[in-house]
Amino acid sequence: MDYPFIDGGVTAAKGFTAAGVHCGIRKNRSKRDLALILSDRPAAAAAVYTQNLVKGAPLLVTQRHLADGTAQAVICNSGIANTCAFDGEDKAEAMCELTANALGIEANDIIVGSTGVIGPSLQLEPIEKGIPALAAALSKEGGADAAEAIMTTDTVKKECAVSFELGGKTCTLGGIAKGSGMIAPNMATMLCFLTTDAAIAAPLLKEALSETVEDTFNMLSVDGDTSTNDTVALMANGAAGNEPVAEKNGDYQTFRAALRQVCTAIVRALAADGEGATRLLECRVTGGKTAADARLAAKSVIGSALFKSAMFGADANWGRVLCAVGYSGAQVDVKGVSVTFRSAAGSVHVCEKGAGILFSEETAKTVLSEKEIVVDIVLSDGQAAATAWGCDLTYDYVKINGDYRT
Amino acid sequence: MDYPFIDGGVTAAKGFTAAGVHCGIRKNRSKRDLALILSDRPAAAAAVYTQNLVKGAPLLVTQRHLADGTAQAVICNSGIANTCAFDGEDKAEAMCELTANALGIEANDIIVGSTGVIGPSLQLEPIEKGIPALAAALSKEGGADAAEAIMTTDTVKKECAVSFELGGKTCTLGGIAKGSGMIAPNMATMLCFLTTDAAIAAPLLKEALSETVEDTFNMLSVDGDTSTNDTVALMANGAAGNEPVAEKNGDYQTFRAALRQVCTAIVRALAADGEGATRLLECRVTGGKTAADARLAAKSVIGSALFKSAMFGADANWGRVLCAVGYSGAQVDVKGVSVTFRSAAGSVHVCEKGAGILFSEETAKTVLSEKEIVVDIVLSDGQAAATAWGCDLTYDYVKINGDYRT
Numbered sequence: 001m002d003y004p005f006i007d008g009g010v011t012a013a014k015g016f017t018a019a020g021v022h023c024g025i026r027k028n029r030s031k032r033d034l035a036l037i038l039s040d041r042p043a044a045a046a047a048v049y050t051q052n053l054v055k056g057a058p059l060l061v062t063q064r065h066l067a068d069g070t071a072q073a074v075i076c077n078s079g080i081a082n083t084c085a086f087d088g089e090d091k092a093e094a095m096c097e098l099t100a101n102a103l104g105i106e107a108n109d110i111i112v113g114s115t116g117v118i119g120p121s122l123q124l125e126p127i128e129k130g131i132p133a134l135a136a137a138l139s140k141e142g143g144a145d146a147a148e149a150i151m152t153t154d155t156v157k158k159e160c161a162v163s164f165e166l167g168g169k170t171c172t173l174g175g176i177a178k179g180s181g182m183i184a185p186n187m188a189t190m191l192c193f194l195t196t197d198a199a200i201a202a203p204l205l206k207e208a209l210s211e212t213v214e215d216t217f218n219m220l221s222v223d224g225d226t227s228t229n230d231t232v233a234l235m236a237n238g239a240a241g242n243e244p245v246a247e248k249n250g251d252y253q254t255f256r257a258a259l260r261q262v263c264t265a266i267v268r269a270l271a272a273d274g275e276g277a278t279r280l281l282e283c284r285v286t287g288g289k290t291a292a293d294a295r296l297a298a299k300s301v302i303g304s305a306l307f308k309s310a311m312f313g314a315d316a317n318w319g320r321v322l323c324a325v326g327y328s329g330a331q332v333d334v335k336g337v338s339v340t341f342r343s344a345a346g347s348v349h350v351c352e353k354g355a356g357i358l359f360s361e362e363t364a365k366t367v368l369s370e371k372e373i374v375v376d377i378v379l380s381d382g383q384a385a386a387t388a389w390g391c392d393l394t395y396d397y398v399k400i401n402g403d404y405r406t
Numbered sequence: 407m408d409y410p411f412i413d414g415g416v417t418a419a420k421g422f423t424a425a426g427v428h429c430g431i432r433k434n435r436s437k438r439d440l441a442l443i444l445s446d447r448p449a450a451a452a453a454v455y456t457q458n459l460v461k462g463a464p465l466l467v468t469q470r471h472l473a474d475g476t477a478q479a480v481i482c483n484s485g486i487a488n489t490c491a492f493d494g495e496d497k498a499e500a501m502c503e504l505t506a507n508a509l510g511i512e513a514n515d516i517i518v519g520s521t522g523v524i525g526p527s528l529q530l531e532p533i534e535k536g537i538p539a540l541a542a543a544l545s546k547e548g549g550a551d552a553a554e555a556i557m558t559t560d561t562v563k564k565e566c567a568v569s570f571e572l573g574g575k576t577c578t579l580g581g582i583a584k585g586s587g588m589i590a591p592n593m594a595t596m597l598c599f600l601t602t603d604a605a606i607a608a609p610l611l612k613e614a615l616s617e618t619v620e621d622t623f624n625m626l627s628v629d630g631d632t633s634t635n636d637t638v639a640l641m642a643n644g645a646a647g648n649e650p651v652a653e654k655n656g657d658y659q660t661f662r663a664a665l666r667q668v669c670t671a672i673v674r675a676l677a678a679d680g681e682g683a684t685r686l687l688e689c690r691v692t693g694g695k696t697a698a699d700a701r702l703a704a705k706s707v708i709g710s711a712l713f714k715s716a717m718f719g720a721d722a723n724w725g726r727v728l729c730a731v732g733y734s735g736a737q738v739d740v741k742g743v744s745v746t747f748r749s750a751a752g753s754v755h756v757c758e759k760g761a762g763i764l765f766s767e768e769t770a771k772t773v774l775s776e777k778e779i780v781v782d783i784v785l786s787d788g789q790a791a792a793t794a795w796g797c798d799l800t801y802d803y804v805k806i807n808g809d810y811r812t
Binding site: 053 | 457458461487489490491492523526634724728729757760
């Protein structure tokens with residue numbers, strides 16, 4: 001599953017352009033706050049949304065627009081989430097209308113997203129004023145500007161792309177994402193917009209996206225809070241000229257592998273840039289009874305505030321790993337759990353058959369002082385595996401979230 | 407349900423004495439690390455344990471000893487959890503034997519607890535040496551020493567007692583507890599030992615305790631981590647001379663109300679002393695479809711890292727409350743949620759029918775700057791209610807847990 005990463009992100013695939021501008025939703029004039037992504041033709045499209053019962057208005061509108069499996073553009077603002085406001089859906093529809101008019105496409109073919117503070121009513125004036133400049137700025141180079149425009153507390157923009165072959169044609173799949181408190185209701189929604197020039201039928205696109213999200217975005221936790229506006233959307237415009245993927249053949253598998261590679265890279269980037277994070281944490285569980293058990297165990301460890309705090313302190317506190325496995329809800333024989341910490345600096349085996357073993361605290365400190373830490377958990381219950389990603393819990397997380405609105 | 411609080415804790419009830427000494431499990435000589443509680447006669451006894459699959463050895467031994475519904479003493483150390491060690495159960499049984507020999511009672515009538523670091527093997531020598539002094543120190547005044555001896559990262563000892571009447575006899579129920587990262591695998595297990603001189607049949611005692619724990623200890627979250635060693639144990643020795651409670655009559659209801667009052671007071675004290683906490687948070691949910699829905703919603707809010715961080719910053723970020731209700735798993739009509747923040751400084755209504763309303767940020771800051779904050783959530787789905795307790799998430803939580811072992 002290792003396709004070459006190529007430069008660019010959401011505009012790397014043929015037929016896609018993008019732009020990002022400051023339109024005035026945010027007061028800081030140097031911060032872009034409105035992003036647009038356009039396909040030069042209607043594209044098969046699918047999206048996966050937050051499971052929070054409180055769903056942002058843009059999601060409800062996007063769900064309606066994607067009912068026919070087709071989209072041609074994405075419009076997304078940062079600054080205000082357009083959620084829990086009485087007029088949210090009207091405003092989200094209006095954003096699509098304004099965009100459709102400027103581009104000469106159907107409003108029904110537009111994916112709309114918003115990220116920012118929950119509650120305030122979204123003002124359309126800045127968006128209305130900004131859209132002409134945004135449309136005029138559409139270009140291949142504009143993908144990076146779009147990536148910036150959707151950022152909130154993110155400290156780096158996230159974009160990546162891979163190239164792969166379907167039926168002898170070179171295809172590209174790439175995307176941009178934002179999310180720092182991965183999954184947080186306020187200024188930190190997780191959004192990811194993916195584009196590909198591969199030709200693939202909408203129902204298969206939807207299935208591939210749903211399955212991939214399960215193993216990637218749904219295995220990411222920065223703080224355990226599930227946002228109201230989380231969205232991962234994917235447009236496939238067929239500009240690569242490949243024989244359209246219409247069944248689950250080898251091409252479909254290739255496409256899925258490329259999609260998974262991009263999503264995994266984006267998830268790792270989101271975890272590494274988690275609010276206040278100093279370390280990227282990856283929890284690999286093997287030997288699980290079922291995939292669901294392996295997932296529960298991996299997510300429980302990556303979500304434990306105590307484990308995350310220990311990683312911040314480079315403390316090989318494996319008891320917290322075992323404890324989190326124990327309360328995860330997974331069916332696990334706790335007497336069969338082994339734990340190893342790994343990083344670029346080496347590895348340290350700390351727990352065998354559910355009990356501590358002698359290890360060098362010095363080695364552990366060295367291993368855990370790296371920026372990327374893997375905690376390897378081997379269960380004795382079966383063959384299932386899962387990986388989850390997250391970050392350490394730091395003073396800065398508290399600082400960022402203790403006083404964000406004011 | 408308001409019985410008078412009286413002085414003392416675990417020795418307030420007739421027939422109970424206690425002691426706490428430093429025996430040497432912990433290196434700091436000024437920190438008591440071994441506690442003993444004795445009833446002058448065998449008592450009906452019940453306990454509720456962690457739901458973590460990884461269960462500390464002392465819990466397994468206590469479960470066996472309480473199978474007959476009788477106990478006479480509690481022995482508990484701090485410093486080492488005696489969990490995930492190969493010889494844990496043997497060591498826990500040995501602690502009971504040593505205690506039984508010193509007191510001339512049955513080992514099988516002893517409740518054993520441990521709290522501290524997971525993994526290391528418990529050394530019996532300090533306990534063996536310490537028990538004679540501990541037994542010699544047993545007294546009515548020793549309850550406070552026992553409360554100190556079970557503390558780990560707690561900053562204040564927790565004890566309380568109430569008096570009430572059963573069949574014209576004055577009864578007393580009191581207890582001690584520890585737990586700071588309420589529920590944490592390392593140095594922060596939640597332990598609570600309760601005593602009463604009421605006479606009540608063991609099966610009813612067990613039922614009353616289980617039901618009460620559901621509404622009190624199980625509604626407490628400091629960091630969402632469920633310890634391996636959590637235990638709430640209750641001994642009822644009948645020294646008050648009341649007609650034994652053998653059915654669910656008025657006396658049983660009185661007993662339950664007194665038990666709930668003591669457990670609620672202890673839970674509030676544990677939440678207020680949560681690791682790094684600056685504020686006690688109480689989340690009251692009313693209008694829930696079912697009790698389970700109300701509980702899910704209340705616990706989800708109290709457990710949200712983002713909500714907890716906002717409370718640290720005295721930020722009336724009601725969007726985080728709504729978001730946590732939305733992902734709680736509770737059946738909730740999100741368009742029917744209203745939210746009010748309350749404290750000794752007043753109240754501020756911030757959300758109505760799932761949407762924000764205008765409120766004074768100045769008033770909100772004043773309300774939220776108090777030490778005890780109530781977040782009042784009114785749902786529109788039914789009549790069920792639940793209350794959960796927790797604390798804010800602060801720099802100090804991260805500091806305490808980032809580097810505890812070292």
